[in-house]
Amino acid sequence: MTPLNHSLHIAVPTAFDHAERLDTKRTIAHILQLQKQGIKSVLVCGSTGEQHSLTLTEKKQLLHDLAQETSWAADFEVLFGLAGIVFHETLALAEAISKNPRIDGVVLGFPPYLCLTQKEAVLYAQGLIHTCEKPVILYNNPRRTGFDLSAESILTLIADPRVIGLKEAGRKERVPQLKTKTAADFRFYAGGEADLAEKVALGFNGLSSMAGNLCRKEIQVIWQGLLKGDATISTSNEWQNMEQAAAGDPTNTISYLPWLKQQITIDGQPFGFCRQPLGLETIDRFGTGSIPPHLAHERQENQTNED
Known part of the structure; x- marks a missing residue:
């Protein structure tokens, strides 16, 4: 049985002040707002791409401040993004995660731009899996990394029982075949809301949501409806709100993450800025x-x- 209780998590953005300094206080305040509105799990420092702008020191500061916060519900789960271009620094982050009781699992991504070979990718992942000592969700995102983790590499990595899921942003069509070779409770996470109903039909049973930062109640209703096979959920008002939140800026003048941050407020104040560009x-x-x-x-x- 997977040690993670919740199949839906919200990939939260990272707050920076106007001078682009990391703002852990506002980042955590947003997470606590999500918790108050029924969200049970979040992914910090991952999926939005901002983790690659953070130094190792900044990532450790975020880990520290998450552990120091005392307002967490007993069943609330925090996942942390684990990826990096400099391997020894990423190993150091994995070690810090292993010592942090607040972190329930990691989403293990691959470095952008480097275009690793399959052997390099497997060794990179195995080193981090062994070091972090937490439940691991692999993250395959060819559009961002420039390489596609092969089915053979995936099966090699998930032979380790600590690997409990795969966030597949690549070829969704291969999930049914992979499901025949994985445990019944292995999770296949959809990365975002695009083609979500189709992905669930293919066998995806987890969701890493960005739109849920804005439509907190709606994403919970939608996800439960999809898991139950509710054929009407895709015509609901909740679905329409989710699609609008997932689409981003209707004028197409700014990219998704800056737009998302503009929509989020904390006690009536702006969430924060992005790092340039x-x-x-x-x-x-x-x-x-x-x-x-x-x-x-x-x-x-x-x-x-x-x-």
Whole structure:
């Protein structure tokens, strides 16, 4: 039986202040808002792509502050994104996760742009699985990473009982075949709401949702309806609201993540910003050559020291 109780989790964005400094307080405040509205599980530092802009120190700070928060419900689950371009740093993050009692599992992604071979990908994943000592959901996302984890590699990795799921954002058509070779309770997560009804029909039994950041009640109704085989759910008002939340900016002028953050408020205040170039609307956002003020100051100090 999978050690994770909830098949639906919300992939939450990461808050940054106007100077692009990590804001763990607002990130956690948003998660607590989701908890109050019935959400039982979230994915932090993953799926939105922002994890690759965070330093190892920032990721550890986020882990620390999640563990320090005392308002968690007893059945609330926190998953943490585990991926990186520098392997030894990603191993260090995995070790930090292994020591954090607040983290219930990880979504193990692969580094972007590098286009790993299948052997490299398997060894990378095995190293992290052995180090993090948490339930693992593999994340295959060829559009973001530039390579597609093969069925053979997937089966090699899921032979480890700590691997309890696969978030498949690649070829959804191969899930029925993979299901014949996995345990009955193995989870196949849909990455986002696109083609969701079709994916459930193919055998997907988990959902990693972005739209749920906005339509919290609706996504729960929709997910339960799909799992129960409710054929009317795709014509419901909840479904329409979900599709609007998943579509993003109706004017197509900004990308999804900046738009999403604009829709989220915490106690009536904005959620936070993105790190550039996400959300960049002018060539000189900060008035300092588009460099955040605290970094511009550091650069000026470094230049002075060099002189």
